[in-house]
Amino acid sequence: MYNDKESQKIVDIIQNFARKHSLFVLAYGTGCGAIEIPPTMTSRYDAERFGIRGAATPRQADVLLITGYLATKTLKRVIRVYEQMQDPKYVMGFGSCAINGGMYWDSYNTINMLDKYIPVDVYINGCMPRPEAVIAGFVKLQKLIQEGKADGWDRYKKNLDEYRANQKKIITNWVMPDFNR
Amino acid sequence: MEGIGYKILGALLTTLLAFTVGMFYAGFRRKIIARIQNRVGPPVYQNFLDVLKLLSKKTSVNHGIMQHLAPLWLITMSVSTLMFIPVLKDGLFFTNLNFSGDLIFLLYIMVFGPLGMALGAGQTGNPNSAIGVSRGLTQMVGFEIPWIMAIVALMIQYKTTSVTGLLDIQSQNGTWMMFSSPLAFIAALLAMPGMFRYAPFDIVGAPAELASGPISEFGGKYLSTMMTSGSIFAFVKLTLYVDLFMGGASNLIELVIKTFALYMYPVLWGAVSPRFRTEQAVRYFWGWPLFFGFAALIYAAF
Amino acid sequence: MSENILHNEQKLLNLLEKKFLLKESRIIRAKRVEVKVEPKEVIPVLLYAKENSGYIHFAHMSCVDWIEDGEFEVVYILWHPEEKINLFVKTRVPRDNGSLPNIDFIWRQANTYEREIREMFGLRFEGLEGRKEFILEDWNNIPPMRRDFDTEAYVKEVFFHRLGREDAKDVREKIQERTDEELPDFAKKYSRD
Numbered sequence: 001m002y003n004d005k006e007s008q009k010i011v012d013i014i015q016n017f018a019r020k021h022s023l024f025v026l027a028y029g030t031g032c033g034a035i036e037i038p039p040t041m042t043s044r045y046d047a048e049r050f051g052i053r054g055a056a057t058p059r060q061a062d063v064l065l066i067t068g069y070l071a072t073k074t075l076k077r078v079i080r081v082y083e084q085m086q087d088p089k090y091v092m093g094f095g096s097c098a099i100n101g102g103m104y105w106d107s108y109n110t111i112n113m114l115d116k117y118i119p120v121d122v123y124i125n126g127c128m129p130r131p132e133a134v135i136a137g138f139v140k141l142q143k144l145i146q147e148g149k150a151d152g153w154d155r156y157k158k159n160l161d162e163y164r165a166n167q168k169k170i171i172t173n174w175v176m177p178d179f180n181r
Numbered sequence: 182m183e184g185i186g187y188k189i190l191g192a193l194l195t196t197l198l199a200f201t202v203g204m205f206y207a208g209f210r211r212k213i214i215a216r217i218q219n220r221v222g223p224p225v226y227q228n229f230l231d232v233l234k235l236l237s238k239k240t241s242v243n244h245g246i247m248q249h250l251a252p253l254w255l256i257t258m259s260v261s262t263l264m265f266i267p268v269l270k271d272g273l274f275f276t277n278l279n280f281s282g283d284l285i286f287l288l289y290i291m292v293f294g295p296l297g298m299a300l301g302a303g304q305t306g307n308p309n310s311a312i313g314v315s316r317g318l319t320q321m322v323g324f325e326i327p328w329i330m331a332i333v334a335l336m337i338q339y340k341t342t343s344v345t346g347l348l349d350i351q352s353q354n355g356t357w358m359m360f361s362s363p364l365a366f367i368a369a370l371l372a373m374p375g376m377f378r379y380a381p382f383d384i385v386g387a388p389a390e391l392a393s394g395p396i397s398e399f400g401g402k403y404l405s406t407m408m409t410s411g412s413i414f415a416f417v418k419l420t421l422y423v424d425l426f427m428g429g430a431s432n433l434i435e436l437v438i439k440t441f442a443l444y445m446y447p448v449l450w451g452a453v454s455p456r457f458r459t460e461q462a463v464r465y466f467w468g469w470p471l472f473f474g475f476a477a478l479i480y481a482a483f
Numbered sequence: 484m485s486e487n488i489l490h491n492e493q494k495l496l497n498l499l500e501k502k503f504l505l506k507e508s509r510i511i512r513a514k515r516v517e518v519k520v521e522p523k524e525v526i527p528v529l530l531y532a533k534e535n536s537g538y539i540h541f542a543h544m545s546c547v548d549w550i551e552d553g554e555f556e557v558v559y560i561l562w563h564p565e566e567k568i569n570l571f572v573k574t575r576v577p578r579d580n581g582s583l584p585n586i587d588f589i590w591r592q593a594n595t596y597e598r599e600i601r602e603m604f605g606l607r608f609e610g611l612e613g614r615k616e617f618i619l620e621d622w623n624n625i626p627p628m629r630r631d632f633d634t635e636a637y638v639k640e641v642f643f644h645r646l647g648r649e650d651a652k653d654v655r656e657k658i659q660e661r662t663d664e665e666l667p668d669f670a671k672k673y674s675r676d
């Protein structure tokens with residue numbers, strides 16, 4: 001009686017509601033876009049209205065923002081941070097650099113497609129997206145969470161081998177702790 | 182038999198009340214700070230959502246036994262302190278264990294939680310945690326001294342160490358201890374922001390420099406337990422202050438009004454303050470608060 | 484420009500010309516002096532500029548790959564805080580097996596630039612200390628700033644490319660044409676000449 005589909009549905013609705021309205025964003029920025037986060041959080045655009053607040057460490061965070069171009073050296077750190085975060089976790093890619101390389105597409109040290117290395121739930125386009133666009137991205141993410149479609153963390157676990165192969169193609173000297181699924 | 186039933190129900194009710202009130206106060210704090218910064222701010226029930234979400238997160242971190250126990254230790258401390266504090270002056274449900282413990286016991290049990298937290302944080306092996314713990318203990322040495330002096334002054338002046346005894350004396354005299362022993366009140370009040378760890382005394386979990394300090398390795402359910410414990414403990418501290426200095430409360434509405442008024446003091450101070458460094462905080466506590474503590478002791482003794 | 488305005492610059496040039504064997508020397512324009520020296524003259528010239536002429540500030544150091552000549556050109560940029568003059572000391576070394584003296588005993592901060600140039604161009608500095616790996620991590624190709632390193636081929640091979648970018652055109656020829664064009668009027672006032 002307690003474990004049937006119907007009651008699970010109710011639990012899911014409550015869970016997703018809580019998850020949607022309480023997004024802890026890891027304070028970590030990679031590219032130009034890190035500078036768009038302070039205005040998004042402070043008085044002018046006030047993202048705390050949506051329950052979005054900063055978290056200092058990966059253990060406490062739900063959302064990882066990849067704010068712009070991602071150097072191969074940073075990718076190593078990003079993967080580690082991502083694997084340290086606790087499920088469920090979401091990733092947002094900012095700007096054209098994260099989507100297809102942007103103006104750094106032919107640089108020897110920035111990756112071009114973020115979603116080949118870690119699963120991305122929402123992309124925001126622009127170079128750089130303004131705070132309004134960032135907030136729109138967050139609202140989109142909330143919608144996905146409500147519908148249960150923001151399942152990047154699940155995909156990462158299921159397709160771990162594929163992601164690992166892609167990551168190892170770039171990080172040739174792989175010295176990282178094991179991913180604890 | 183009936184008595185025990187009432188007692189258990191009362192204990193549950195008290196905990197629930199402390200949790201709810203503490204959570205709403207934290208929500209109000211976020212809202213008030215947002216309004217001061219000219220923002221809209223999150224809804225007042227935001228902290229409930231946070232706790233719910235943190236509870237629904239998976240946790241796959243293991244650093245050792247003490248790391249798993251630390252949040253439990255904290256919440257044990259909060260609830261047991263709550264049990265020994267008279268929430269209302271009289272009443273069926275909120276009596277709990279008021280008559281068993283006295284102020285000295287309370288002082289002891291209130292540092293029990295941070296100690297467990299320090300052990301747990303130490304085991305995670307995160308350097309930020311270690312720095313945070315050492316800062317926290319330093320700060321505790323800072324604010325505990327004026328605070329204990331104020332309480333000892335009360336004990337000497339009224340020749341009792343029991344909280345209920347002090348409450349009775351206040352209702353017999355018809356005046357609050359805030360007015361009958363003002364020096365002790367000032368010392369305790371000046372030490373209060375340190376106890377709450379809001380700005381400018383948030384040096385323990387400074388997010389920008391320490392990555393939230395001792396709790397930096399705790400996420401998910403651990404963090405939600407800590408938030409719960411924190412909100413219960415905030416209520417405990419406020420109630421203790423109200424009991425000692427503001428004549429207690431005879432019904433819940435009075436209690437909420439008094440504690441909220443008291444709560445506004447660290448919140449509003451924190452909303453407009455930057456952060457102290459550790460030695461600045463200690464220097465502050467060993468300045469005027471200590472002076473008033475001494476003055477209260479001398480006033481009580483003679 | 485009259486002689487009078489360039490007085491300080493000329494004085495510096497005369498001093499350097501008298502003391503050292505310069506390959507080439509000129510005043511680029513006001514506040515900019517350029518000298519070209521042999522690699523073995525680098526340390527004497529820099530020391531002289533620092534100790535005797537007041538060029539105490541080491542502003543920058545960079546490297547240019549002249550692949551057509553088979554040479555690297557290393558540029559040291561010094562700054563005189565009182566006379567407000569930039570001194571460019573340039574030197575050329577062969578691309579393969581060339582080496583330069585290490586100057587980080589004159590200015591400590593030169594160490595950073597030298598390590599970067601060593602890593603990005605593969606140019607050797609005699610007696611330069613510090614870890615080999617500086618900015619790049621796990622790099623096992625030829626140094627990426629050398630012009631014989633084919634960035635595009637490398638990128639094509641290593642990274643994924645999202646569909647929809649295949650029509651990205653090579654605009655280098657267009658840019659080349661544009662540089663020979665007459666400047667439009669509005670741009671002229673920002674131009675240096």
Ligand code: SF4
Pocket residue numbers: 031032033067068069094095096097098102103126127128
């Ligand atoms: S998309 Fe534009 S703003 Fe964003 S990282 Fe790339 S270049 Fe910078």
